[in-house]
Amino acid sequence: MSDLRYPIGLYQANAAPTREEQAECIKQIREMPDRLLLAVKELSDSQMDTPYRPGGWTVRQVVHHLADSHLNWYARTKLALTEMEPVVKPFDENLWAELQDARTGAIQTSISLLDGLHNRWAQMFESLNPADWSRKMMHPERGLMALHTVLPMMAWHGRHHTAHIEELRKRMGW
Numbered sequence: 221m222s223d224l225r226y227p228i229g230l231y232q233a234n235a236a237p238t239r240e241e242q243a244e245c246i247k248q249i250r251e252m253p254d255r256l257l258l259a260v261k262e263l264s265d266s267q268m269d270t271p272y273r274p275g276g277w278t279v280r281q282v283v284h285h286l287a288d289s290h291l292n293w294y295a296r297t298k299l300a301l302t303e304m305e306p307v308v309k310p311f312d313e314n315l316w317a318e319l320q321d322a323r324t325g326a327i328q329t330s331i332s333l334l335d336g337l338h339n340r341w342a343q344m345f346e347s348l349n350p351a352d353w354s355r356k357m358m359h360p361e362r363g364l365m366a367l368h369t370v371l372p373m374m375a376w377h378g379r380h381h382t383a384h385i386e387e388l389r390k391r392m393g394w
Contacts, residue, residue, distance in 0.1 A: 287337075
């Protein structure tokens with residue numbers, strides 16, 4: 221692998237996904253916490269504090285980042301469904317990853333949060349009608365985003381960061 225930052229490749233935004241592609245993305249959202257739990261299974265504290273790449277976050281920070289990020293995107297999704305093109309607030313993920321809870325906190329809290337959050341998120345996505353997928357939010361850094369673009373992006377995001385941990389384990393022989 222030549223670029224440790226993108227173990228599954230860069231995110232490729234496509235046109236609106238088909239129903240089948242939506243169902244696959246929802247399945248990935250639902251299964252992500254279990255895949256993440258498997259990826260971190262039996263890692264020691266020193267392994268949890270190992271960066272997945274030179275200059276990158278530690279495994280612990282990656283787990284907490286997933287909870288922080290997905291919690292924000294879940295709320296943004298709900299806002300898009302309940303308001304007319306709401307302006308959503310970005311956050312500085314690097315600064316959040318440097319906070320004490322992300323650098324030293326137990327990962328089980330974030331995995332538990334992700335488990336419940338992803339269950340709710342998947343249920344919500346499954347309940348959307350065709351018009352709901354066109355609902356939009358205004359992200360100051362990304363522009364106007366329809367929900368049909370958020371779903372595959374977030375399914376990729378979970379796979380992307382879980383793969384950081386899986387690939388680190390392979391490289392390190394853990």
